Amino acid sequence: VPTWPNAIDELEDVMFLNTGYKSRGFSSHITPCSFSEFGPGRQTAAEWLRVGFHDMATTNVFFEPHGGIDGSLAFELQNGENVGTGFASSLTIYSGHYNSRLSVADMIALGVHASVRGCGGPVVPMRGGRIDATAAGPIGVPQPQNGQGTFVNQFARMGFGIVDMIQMTACGHAIGGVHAANNPLIVAPGTAPDDYQLFDTTLEFDNKLAIQYVNGPISDPLTVGISVRNTRNSDFAVFTADKNVTIKTLQNVGTFNTVCSNILQKMIETVPPESVLSDVIAPYEVKPSGIQLTLLAGGSQIKFSGDIRVRTTSRTVSSVSITYKDRNGGTGGTITTTLAGTANGFDDSFAFYSFNKTFPATSSISSFTVSVAESGGLTTTFSNNGAGFPVQDSVIVLLPQSCSTNRNLQITAAVRTGTPAPTLTLTQKIPRAGGIPVPALSTSTATMTKGVTVGEYEIYSGTIAVSSPTGAKFGVSSGSFADDFKDVEWLGGTCTPFEGSSSSSSSMSSTASSSTSSTPSSTISSLSTLSSSASTSSSSTVSSSSTTKSSSTSTTSSATTLSTSTLSTSSTTLSTSTSKSSVSTTSSSSTSSSSLSSSTSKSSTSTTSSSSTSSIVSSSSTSKSSTSTTSTASTSSSTPSSSTKKPSTTSASTSTSSPSSSSSSTSRPLTSTTGTSSTSPSSFSSSTLSTSTLTSSTSKSSITTSSAPSSSTLGTSTAKPSTSTTITNPSTSKPSTTSTSSSSTTTAPSTPTHPSTIPPYTFQGCYTEPPNTRALSQKITFDYPAMTLDKCAASCAGYVFWGVEYGGECYCGNTLSPGSNPAPDSDCNFICPGDKSQYCGAGNRLSLYRLTNPPSPPPPPAKPTIPATSNGYNYTGCHTEPPNIRALPAALYASDELTVDLCVSYCKTAGYTMAGVEYARECWCANSLSAGSELVGDDECDMQCAGDAGEGCGGGNRVGVYVRN
Numbered sequence: 032v033p034t035w036p037n038a039i040d041e042l043e044d045v046m047f048l049n050t051g052y053k054s055r056g057f058s059s060h061i062t063p064c065s066f067s068e069f070g071p072g073r074q075t076a077a078e079w080l081r082v083g084f085h086d087m088a089t090t091n092v093f094f095e096p097h098g099g100i101d102g103s104l105a106f107e108l109q110n111g112e113n114v115g116t117g118f119a120s121s122l123t124i125y126s127g128h129y130n131s132r133l134s135v136a137d138m139i140a141l142g143v144h145a146s147v148r149g150c151g152g153p154v155v156p157m158r159g160g161r162i163d164a165t166a167a168g169p170i171g172v173p174q175p176q177n178g179q180g181t182f183v184n185q186f187a188r189m190g191f192g193i194v195d196m197i198q199m200t201a202c203g204h205a206i207g208g209v210h211a212a213n214n215p216l217i218v219a220p221g222t223a224p225d226d227y228q229l230f231d232t233t234l235e236f237d238n239k240l241a242i243q244y245v246n247g248p249i250s251d252p253l254t255v256g257i258s259v260r261n262t263r264n265s266d267f268a269v270f271t272a273d274k275n276v277t278i279k280t281l282q283n284v285g286t287f288n289t290v291c292s293n294i295l296q297k298m299i300e301t302v303p304p305e306s307v308l309s310d311v312i313a314p315y316e317v318k319p320s321g322i323q324l325t326l327l328a329g330g331s332q333i334k335f336s337g338d339i340r341v342r343t344t345s346r347t348v349s350s351v352s353i354t355y356k357d358r359n360g361g362t363g364g365t366i367t368t369t370l371a372g373t374a375n376g377f378d379d380s381f382a383f384y385s386f387n388k389t390f391p392a393t394s395s396i397s398s399f400t401v402s403v404a405e406s407g408g409l410t411t412t413f414s415n416n417g418a419g420f421p422v423q424d425s426v427i428v429l430l431p432q433s434c435s436t437n438r439n440l441q442i443t444a445a446v447r448t449g450t451p452a453p454t455l456t457l458t459q460k461i462p463r464a465g466g467i468p469v470p471a472l473s474t475s476t477a478t479m480t481k482g483v484t485v486g487e488y489e490i491y492s493g494t495i496a497v498s499s500p501t502g503a504k505f506g507v508s509s510g511s512f513a514d515d516f517k518d519v520e521w522l523g524g525t526c527t528p529f530e531g532s533s534s535s536s537s538s539m540s541s542t543a544s545s546s547t548s549s550t551p552s553s554t555i556s557s558l559s560t561l562s563s564s565a566s567t568s569s570s571s572t573v574s575s576s577s578t579t580k581s582s583s584t585s586t587t588s589s590a591t592t593l594s595t596s597t598l599s600t601s602s603t604t605l606s607t608s609t610s611k612s613s614v615s616t617t618s619s620s621s622t623s624s625s626s627l628s629s630s631t632s633k634s635s636t637s638t639t640s641s642s643s644t645s646s647i648v649s650s651s652s653t654s655k656s657s658t659s660t661t662s663t664a665s666t667s668s669s670t671p672s673s674s675t676k677k678p679s680t681t682s683a684s685t686s687t688s689s690p691s692s693s694s695s696s697t698s699r700p701l702t703s704t705t706g707t708s709s710t711s712p713s714s715f716s717s718s719t720l721s722t723s724t725l726t727s728s729t730s731k732s733s734i735t736t737s738s739a740p741s742s743s744t745l746g747t748s749t750a751k752p753s754t755s756t757t758i759t760n761p762s763t764s765k766p767s768t769t770s771t772s773s774s775s776t777t778t779a780p781s782t783p784t785h786p787s788t789i790p791p792y793t794f795q796g797c798y799t800e801p802p803n804t805r806a807l808s809q810k811i812t813f814d815y816p817a818m819t820l821d822k823c824a825a826s827c828a829g830y831v832f833w834g835v836e837y838g839g840e841c842y843c844g845n846t847l848s849p850g851s852n853p854a855p856d857s858d859c860n861f862i863c864p865g866d867k868s869q870y871c872g873a874g875n876r877l878s879l880y881r882l883t884n885p886p887s888p889p890p891p892p893a894k895p896t897i898p899a900t901s902n903g904y905n906y907t908g909c910h911t912e913p914p915n916i917r918a919l920p921a922a923l924y925a926s927d928e929l930t931v932d933l934c935v936s937y938c939k940t941a942g943y944t945m946a947g948v949e950y951a952r953e954c955w956c957a958n959s960l961s962a963g964s965e966l967v968g969d970d971e972c973d974m975q976c977a978g979d980a981g982e983g984c985g986g987g988n989r990v991g992v993y994v995r996n
């Protein structure tokens with residue numbers, strides 16, 4: 032069970048909350064299994080499974096980076112290998128769930144898991160942590176016309192053997208079918224219901240395909256039907272690759288389910304090396320959900336609210352309570368909860384218990400444990416693998432005081448005195464152009480300006496422009512503290528002013544009002560705030576600037592910030608707070624209410640932590656409450672400003688209502704003009720990297736604003752190898768051992784090249800493959816692990832051309848097909864796996880070589896002459912054969928020794944007055960020429976006589992006719 036918070040938290044929610052309270056709705060697109068929101072003739076579950084295969088299938092495990100499940104499919108929809116609308120529509124659905132904590136690549140994997148399980152198949156174990164590519168990868172998806180040998184090689188390139196190939200394809204084709212519109216050479220239009228021919232007789236994930244393939248009747252259009260004569264019966268080619276041994280084993284249901292679980296897990300765990308996968312995701316037994324601290328009016332009290340999600344799959348819960356520690360690690364108290372709702376996954380059920388507790392800001396909270404009492408009397412305490420569930424109170428977003436108007440967010444946060452000035456961060460989903468269905472994530476940041484100080488906290492505010500509110504997330508962070516990943520859509524249109532203590536509240540209101548009148552200079556003041564914030568903070572910022580104009584800078588980092596935020600464990604919180612406390616006291620000079628500063632209570636890193644994981648207590652429990660109130664829980668417990676409870680901003684704003692909501696100050700339109708150029712296209716491109724979060728959460732913590740340069744390295748790595756410098760790694764295996772070439776002898780080359788000669792061949796350049804055929808097609812060999820240019824040259828000895836493609840494919844031919852055109856040499860950027868000093872083509876690109884001195888073609892045969900006379904017969908011309916009869920039908924003599932003399936003497940001896948030579952070796956006789964035979968040019972009767980190349984003996988359908996003198 033993971034420790035919370037965890038990089039997989041968002042994925043875990045989307046994976047398990049299928050229906051009910053706080054459902055994430057992911058699986059609704061594939062429920063029931065046969066469902067498609069796009070109408071008849073489609074099955075979304077099948078489309079999701081296929082998306083998984085096609086995203087993975089261009090993997091080349093012999094290269095770095097080698098691709099895999101990385102979402103590159105989104106950039107490859109136009110490349111001819113991904114035909115059908117299911118790819119774009121699936122990725123569009125995933126885009127709706129996409130954010131800085133959940134990559135498209137993880138959703139592609141989750142789509143495989145969900146479609147298989149949702150269709151009644153086995154559980155495919157699921158891990159998180161895939162990083163999204165930012166550009167297309169190479170081509171290489173198996174196409175139905177490829178043929179068995181190519182399939183075997185393509186799967187080998189992906190890292191799979193023949194048995195794997197058969198298993199994966201049989202499991203993949205357990206659901207769905209073939210669309211006539213996409214594949215008219217496999218399913219003829221008009222021959223299947225909705226033009227959609229299923230692979231077997233069911234839409235469920237079962238082994239009918241295997242059973243029917245072995246025993247018949249076979250309905251799989253990739254095995255039987257018109258695909259056979261169109262050489263597109265790829266399932267047949269795949270399943271027969273081991274003489275049907277593997278497909279036969281899949282007739283057993285148990286074997287089938289085990290095999291499919293394993294092979295599909297391998298498929299979705301084929302990922303680029305930079306994607307470090309998490310453990311297999313199991314649902315939390317207890318998981319905090321929507322936890323929020325809110326500093327209440329006056330600043331002396333904090334409200335702590337949210338839900339506790341309890342897994343109820345195998346327990347009947349009677350009550351859930353929370354025991355918390357104060358911010359110094361001392362005993363805090365106990366909080367009761369009420370059932371708010373239930374939810375279900377494919378195999379799990381959950382109940383959410385809401386709570387709402389107010390405690391003094393001085394003592395506050397640092398962590399909590401959860402006790403779950405079961406109806407049987409057992410009570411289990413969950414301490415988050417020992418340390419309790421951490422809660423940081425150093426940076427708190429004040430949702431009631433935050434709002435969104437005119438595409439501007441105005442965000443207010445309370446920051447514990449002594450904590451450096453916070454940064455406001457916004458991550459938006461910006462649509463991509465060019466038919467790419469997945470948006471880019473763009474993160475922009477803005478400085479925040481300090482307002483009043485109330486008790487332990489300083490109130491900061493900031494504004495930031497939002498161009499794409501749907502799915503946008505915002506947060507506030509300072510160092511490793513953050514309160515973030517909040518939906519922009521939660522925000523109402525009105526910001527309720529923060530009511531500080533009597534003196535401070537006035538200053539706050541002045542802050543708010545001053546915003547409207549603020550002058551251009553505010554930008555400057557905010558900048559000064561930023562610079563000074565590190566050390567002294569306080570003073571300068573208090574009033575003036577206010578407007579929170581904050582020159583927002585757009586950066587790309589995003590995710591790292593978001594995830595690390597919550598990681599700040601309780602202990603670190605404590606230590607930092609104590610150390611900083613001195614600062615808070617000094618700065619208190621500026622504002623009034625400060626004095627409290629009880630944070631100095633040091634106590635430092637109190638160890639305490641009750642690591643008890645399963646202490647058994649008697650039934651009684653603390654609070655029953657349980658079911659009675661159910662859904663109303665959240666509202667019932669609310670105190671004055673219950674607002675933060677949950678997104679629904681409308682209720683939030685209304686509940687807090689009363690205190691002079693001075694509408695005028697709501698939010699200032701003026702800021703819209705400020706230079707928040709965050710949305711400029713340039714900043715988007717690299718932003719998708721964000722999701723790197725999942726791996727390295729802890730270390731990155733402090734990055735927030737400046738990270739752009741570092742994160743960019745992650746992104747580029749997933750794309751194509753691009754330029755030479757990125758890959759190199761000269762060490763490993765050195766120049767080839769093969770002889771022929773004049774290659775280097777001792778030193779390892781630092782940069783690969785396109786050798787200008789591989790004797791007896793010369794480099795022609797980097798060439799494309801023509802659209803519908805191969806550039807070179809006479810002989811093909813594969814050697815993905817160890818191909819070199821020299822090996823291909825040796826394999827193609829005797830051919831005029833050869834070329835290496837995709838690192839491991841070698842093609843030979845005597846002619847280059849039309850449509851194969853020169854491309855930039857830099858396109859051929861795959862390093863030869865067997866010789867790192869050479870390039871071996873790329874996806875759809877051949878490193879092309881040609882014989883330096885092609886053998887001079889044999890001299891064209893001398894044109895034969897047609898003898899004018901022979902043996903008393905005279906040549907009368909070249910005649911056609913009439914349609915239904917021979918020109919000289921009476922007698923035929925054929926010989927490989929034929930000459931004109933031989934033919935004439937044959938007919939003469941046989942008593943005919945006419946003789947005719949045809950097609951090099953035929954001799955025809957008659958006494959008259961048949962009607963319909965026409966005279967044509969002599970050049971049509973110049974085929975060499977079989978017995979004498981110097982003489983003409985007619986032609987195809989052409990008779991050279993001789994008549995007796």
Ligand code: HEM
Binds near residue numbers: 074209
């Ligand atoms: C040699 C390997 C393979 C070839 C040549 C191949 C070919 C095809 C073709 C031609 C279609 C019909 C697409 C359409 O008309 O819309 C199809 C559908 C499908 N393929 Fe494959 N496939 C292969 C392997 C796999 C694998 C390994 C998987 C997954 C693990 C898979 C999953 C699917 C699914 C689920 C469908 C149904 C899609 C739908 O109903 O919309 N295929 N495949």
